[in-house]
Amino acid sequence: MKTICLYFEIHQIIHLKRYRFFNIGTDHYYYDDYENERTINEVPERSYIPALKTLIDMAHEHAGYFKVALSISGVALEQLEIHAPAVIDLLHQLNETGCCEFLAEPYSHGLSSLADEDCFRADVERMRKKVTQLFGQTPQVCRNSSLIYSDEIGSVVADMGFKGMLTEGARHILGWKSPHYLYHCNMNPNLKLLLRDYKLSDDISLRFSNSEWNEYPLFADTYLGWIEALPEEEQVINIFMELCALGIYQPLSSNILDFIKALPAVAKAKGITFSTPTELCTKLHSVAPLDVPDPMSWVDEERDISCWLGNVMQREAFNKLYSVAERVRLCDDRRIKQDWDYLQASNNFRFMTTKHTALVMDRGIYDSPYDAFTNYMNILGDFIRRVNSLYPADMDNEELNALLTTIHNQDEEISALKKEIENLQVKLTKAEKCTAAEEEQPSAGTPADADAKPAKKPRKAATSRKTTKKE
Structure with missing residues (x-):
């Protein structure tokens, strides 16, 4: 029997303000309050609140049948608790339905898994504890920032006691294999891997409202017909996307929520079920190890990490940031710890990309990737000075x-x-x-x-x- 694993992620970008070279040493506040407040109010109204209400209605209407998984970054959680507590209330309501599984992910939504193992472990554990504290669930499945995964990352996650991990069903990794099976980590068979079906996921998150798409308009019956037509032995269909796809990437006027709400009834009629990640990792057996020597992600056509670390500027900023990871871990300064979380966020590095992609990227206040690099390095220069004031720079690691x-x-x-x-x-x-x-x-x-x-x-x-x- 075929089963759908439906997963949504919530993350909120923390926008940095325009920070000049001459601010270094005098101004220790780095954030654009106006833009952050605007987005944290706009996105919940246009996306999170109506989307979560729809999921709650689906859970009540199809009690015991419909299931969904969610994860939320700590950075987003902090902003929502302050500016949009209604979203937190809805998450609690969804949790109370018993249909939702909460996953763990890095608190900062950063790239620590590519730089510092101790930092990555601490980041994930913080979010794991936060989820337990808020929702009474101890996450058994991990989701890295932007589904970044490699054999080494999988080994670390397995050592942390997780049963499974979500990642991308990248074509260059799978080759002739299908993403519709359960795989396991090449370095630790105890960690099961759920691979995203990027075509079926992007049909909803990227193409749904595109009138030039040859499948437009897309209906639930058509969509689930594609899943029903898959070979009988391909039983696991993983549909992963950001929650803001429902309302931001695909506007509410496109009837995206009506489409989502129709999925359970149509799926039930076709004999297709819904499962949570932990259920799949517990009940199903892995068919094979997945060999991923180099990190992959769910971003861009290449499905790699080049959008964050693809040019010299990005690598320079990345290496400089994590050069003080040990010192930050030592300090007890609350402001420094919070700034560390916000400066790690992966979007800071993506704004510096020089790649040409099919999707138009909003760089915010930045005119170019070079502008983003200069602004970030100015802020990072001040941040490192503050860290070094606590622990001298001449003290090596x-x-x-x-x-x-x-x-x-x-x-x-x-x-x-x-x-x-x-x-x-x-x-x-x-x-x-x-x-x-x-x-x-x-x-x-x-x-x-x-x-x-x-x-x-x-x-x-x-x-x-x-x-x-x-x-």
Whole structure:
């Protein structure tokens, strides 16, 4: 039986402000508040809120049948909690239906998986804990920024205890193979891989409202007919996209939400089910390992990482940013930690791309990729100065690692001593109770001795009187 794994991602770009060279050292605030507030109010109204309401209606109408998966970056979550709490409320409502699985992803929506393993682990774990705290679910499946994946990344994710990972069904990786099967990591078979069907996904997220597309207008019956016509043995159809595809990339006027809402009923009539990523990773067996020596993603035709690290400017900015990763991990400055999250976001590097693509990219305040690079490097220069003010630049990473190890060992020693003190306090309390009980027993058990003591007092008094008479 064929099953659809429907997944949406929520991420919100944090726009940087125009930052001049002469601001370095004097201005430590890097963000365009007007643009950020505008987008965080506009996108929920046009996309997140109506889309989530539709998913909630689908969950109630097809209870136990319709299922969906979601992930949200920590950066987006912070903005939504402040500016659009209605979205958080709707996410809670969707969670309460029992049809939604929440996945883990890097908190910053950054590229740490390509630069620093410790940074990547910490980033994902932060988001994992945040999801557990908010929705009561502990994510079992991971989704990297823009579905970036390689054998090494998969091995790290498997070591973190995840059952599965989402990634792209890239043609140059699969070759003759189909994305409609469950695969596993080449370096760790415990990690199952769900591969995105980019054609079926992009038919909704990119082409749905394109009147020049030869399949326009697209109806649910036609779409699910394509899935039904797939070979019988191809049972897993993974449809992954950003949630803002519903309302932003494809305007509400295109009836995109009516199309989405019609999917469960039509699928049920055709004998097609819906499954969550964890269900697939648990119930199905992998058919083969997936060999991915070089990172791939769901971006552009190449499905690689060239849109972020394809030119010298991007690599220079990327290497300079992660050169202070150890120092940032050491510091306790809350502002620096938050700036670190926002500066890691992958869109900062994508604005610097010089690639020519079929899709028109909105660079925001930047006139060109060179403008984006200059602005980012100015901000990064100030940020690194702040980090180096806490930890001198002449301290190399080996010294920092040694310091981190020392601090870690001291923390473990302090924790062990605290436990020992707690155990001793428990023993002391028990000993005091035993001593008190023993002291109470003689006074309660020998009343005769208590009567004997007053009898001695008259004799002492008599002796005292005799001595007085002699004198």
